[in-house]
Amino acid sequence: MIPKPVLGLFLAIGAALAAPAAAEPRLPPAGLSGTLDKVARTGIVSLGYREASIPFSFLDPRGRPVGYSLDLCRAIVEEIGHTLGRTDLKTELVKVTSETRFAAIIEGKADLECGSTTANLERARTVSFSPLIFVAGTMVMVPRGTPWKSFHDLRGRKVAVTAGTTNLEALRKLDAKFGLSITLMEAPDHEQSYRLLAEGKAGALASDNILLAGLLAQHKSKGRFAVVGDVLSYDPYGIVYRHGDKPMRDVIERAFRTLVVGNEIGPIYDKWFAHKLPNGEAFNIPMSPQLEEAFKAFATEIEPERN
Numbered sequence: 001m002i003p004k005p006v007l008g009l010f011l012a013i014g015a016a017l018a019a020p021a022a023a024e025p026r027l028p029p030a031g032l033s034g035t036l037d038k039v040a041r042t043g044i045v046s047l048g049y050r051e052a053s054i055p056f057s058f059l060d061p062r063g064r065p066v067g068y069s070l071d072l073c074r075a076i077v078e079e080i081g082h083t084l085g086r087t088d089l090k091t092e093l094v095k096v097t098s099e100t101r102f103a104a105i106i107e108g109k110a111d112l113e114c115g116s117t118t119a120n121l122e123r124a125r126t127v128s129f130s131p132l133i134f135v136a137g138t139m140v141m142v143p144r145g146t147p148w149k150s151f152h153d154l155r156g157r158k159v160a161v162t163a164g165t166t167n168l169e170a171l172r173k174l175d176a177k178f179g180l181s182i183t184l185m186e187a188p189d190h191e192q193s194y195r196l197l198a199e200g201k202a203g204a205l206a207s208d209n210i211l212l213a214g215l216l217a218q219h220k221s222k223g224r225f226a227v228v229g230d231v232l233s234y235d236p237y238g239i240v241y242r243h244g245d246k247p248m249r250d251v252i253e254r255a256f257r258t259l260v261v262g263n264e265i266g267p268i269y270d271k272w273f274a275h276k277l278p279n280g281e282a283f284n285i286p287m288s289p290q291l292e293e294a295f296k297a298f299a300t301e302i303e304p305e306r307n
Helices: 004-017 034-042 068-084 101-106 166-178 190-198 209-219 246-261 265-273 289-297
Strands: 044-049 057-059 090-095 112-114 127-129 134-143 158-162 183-187 204-208 225-237 240-242
Touching: 034 044, 034 068, 034 240, 034 246, 044 068, 044 101, 057 068, 068 112, 068 246, 068 265, 101 112, 101 127, 101 240, 134 166, 134 209, 134 289, 158 166, 158 190, 166 183, 166 204, 166 225, 183 190, 190 204, 190 209, 204 209, 204 225, 209 225, 240 246, 246 265, 246 289
Parallel strands: 044 090, 044 112, 158 183, 158 204
Antiparallel strands: 112 240, 127 240, 134 204, 134 225
């Protein structure tokens, strides 16, 4: 269930960035700015992807970037094409990590970051976020058989965590508040964080619960590790794009609205959360009624016009 404070956070972010623009007409070519201007000139939309944010953005067995967030980004690319009146747009895939993803957007190396990125007011000062796409929460994964009653059992442990994530900040605050003497072992991506745990260099791994489930599925290690305890923080995900880029915001909102009105958002979600992943594993996590309502909240009854 998505807590009301999380949905409230997204409403606050949206209100802080801009007001809805559903009734505004599409920009004529002469009025293009920001990302749309860049795409109109180059014919390329750059998508930032992650290698191990399963099932949002990751590499399949053939090494190809795939995932839920990438599918949503491709829907945005399609809407950009409609906005520009072009059918020849190409996508360029740009590898990013938790530490480099925001710089890639700010510096123009990627137009959209299609990963598992938490939207919060602090980050919204430098980048912008799409409507809500998922809500996760920080949890802990430990070897099966590890004694566990609460997060206090992290006391004195080495805990693997991915650098540049909200999980790292959540653990730091927890450690400072309760004096747990945790040793945080930072890794550049989720896969390397998992390896620290799998190789016995760390006694626990802290990450978003859905990403921990993804690592268990990817490595088929449910018999070896378990996700334990309470949710330590709530993390609402969004697609990242350049800060204050109003024309791009309008395109993204139209893309999401089109997916909802066309009943396409459910199949995209089910593809990654209800069906088998490329390695044969499956999450079997249905879309919650709360997330479904969050999608519908920004949809209109009239399908967006197409040029």
